[in-house]
Amino acid sequence: MKVYEINVVCGKGSTGRIVTDIYHSILENGGKCRIAYGRYKADTSINAIKFIDDLDVYLHAILTRLTGKHGLFSSKATKRLIEDIKQFDPDIIHLHNIHGYYLNYKLLFEFLKEYDRPVVWTFHDCWPFTGHCAYYDITGCDKWKTKCSKCENFKAYPASYVDSSESNYQLKKKLFTEIDNLTIVTPSKWLADEVKLSFLKDKSTKVIANGIDLSKFNPLESDFRKIHGIENKKMILGVASPFGKRKGFSDFIKLKELLDEEYVICMVGLTKKQLEKLPEGIIGIERTDSIKQLAEIYSTADIFLNLTYEDNFPTTNIESLACGTPVLTYATGGSPSIIDKTCGRVIEKGNLFETVEEIKRMIKTPLERQNCIIRSKMFDRKLMGKNYVLLFEQLLKEKD
Known part of the structure; x- marks a missing residue:
C-alpha cells in the first residue's frame, strides 16, 4: 500500500503532527508513504517534499488579499506537486488542509479526477464547503448550506479586501463533487453533521478521532x-x-x-x-x-x-x-x-x-x-493511525 499525504505543514502544529503520525502508522504496517507540504520545514528522516518556496507562498497570500480567490494561485508549484505524485505512483491520495497559500486546488482536483485513484480527504475545518471561511460560528452564517454570497467574513482568514465567496463556492462545488472516489474523514461527529448539510452531503463520510503521542504527553514534574x-x-x-x-x-x-x-x-x-x-x-x-x-x-x-x-x-x-x-x-x-x-x-x-x-x-x-x-x-495516535490504515485497506479492497 502506497499513500501520498498532502498538507500545508509536516510535523509542525496539530495537523502537521497528525500527518506524520499517519505516515509512521503506514510504515509500521508495511506500507510506503510520502508527504507533500508547503510551509516551514520537516524532519529530514521523513520521506517528504516541500514543493513551493517561501516567496511563492507570500505571493499567494498577497494575491488572495487582492482578489479573494484563495487557493487559485501557485500554479507552478502545484504542477511540481502533480509530477511528484505521478512519480511516487500512490494507491491512495490523502488530503488534509489544502488551504494555506501553497497550492492551486483547481489544478489539483482536475488532476485527481483524471488520475482516478481513491482520494481520502480529512477535514480539519469547514473551508472545503464554504466560499471563503474556515469557520462561520462567530458570524452565525449558514449561507454555505445553499450558496455563499455577500460574505460578511471575507476579511477573516484567508483574509481578502474583496468578496469572491460566490464564485469560490461555485467552483469548489463543481470540482469537489466531481471526484467519484472521494471519502471524507472528519475528526468529530459535529463536523460530519455539518458536511451532511453541505454540497458534499452525498459523499461517503467517516469519523476518525484525532490522536496524539501519549508517550510524550503525560504528567511531568517541573519548576x-x-x-x-x-x-x-x-x-x-x-x-x-x-x-x-x-x-x-x-x-x-x-x-x-x-x-x-x-x-x-x-x-x-x-x-x-x-x-x-x-x-x-x-x-x-x-x-x-x-x-x-x-x-x-x-x-x-x-x-x-x-x-x-x-x-x-x-x-x-x-x-x-x-x-x-x-x-x-x-x-x-x-x-x-x-x-x-x-x-x-x-x-x-x-x-x-x-x-x-x-x-x-x-x-x-x-x-x-x-x-x-x-x-x-x-485518542492515542496509534489508534488513529490504525483506523486510517484500516480505511485505506478497505478502499483498496473495494477498488479491486
Missing part, C-alpha cells in the same frame, strides 16, 4: 510554578496558536477581572505584540513547538480552559487530559465530545459568569487526574 512565583495560586491554563478572537483571547483578558487574587491565568501561544499588552496577573508565553515544555505546563495547571468560539476537534483538550489536567470548554464544535463528566465540564459559549462559577466548583471539588489520563487513551 514552572516556582519560576513564575505562583506556588500557592490556582492556575488556569489556555493554549492556542494563533491566540486570536476565535480562540477567546478577549475572554481570557476579561476573565482575569472576574477572578480573585488566588487565581492566575497562563496563556501559551501569544505573539510578542500580545505579550506587551497583557494585564498584570496573566502569565504570557509565546508559541512553542517543544512538546516537553507544553506537557510540563499542562501538568502543573489546575484547569485547562478552552474558550474557543470556532473549532473542530481541538487536540489541546486531549493534550491536557493526557497530562492529567481536567478540561473546561465552551460548547463549541467538536470540543465537548473530547471529554465526559469524569474529566471535564462544558459551559455556554461566551458566558464568563458561568465560566467563573464552574472554575470555582472544579477547584473546590477537583476531578480525578487519573480519570483524565484514562479518557485520553481513547
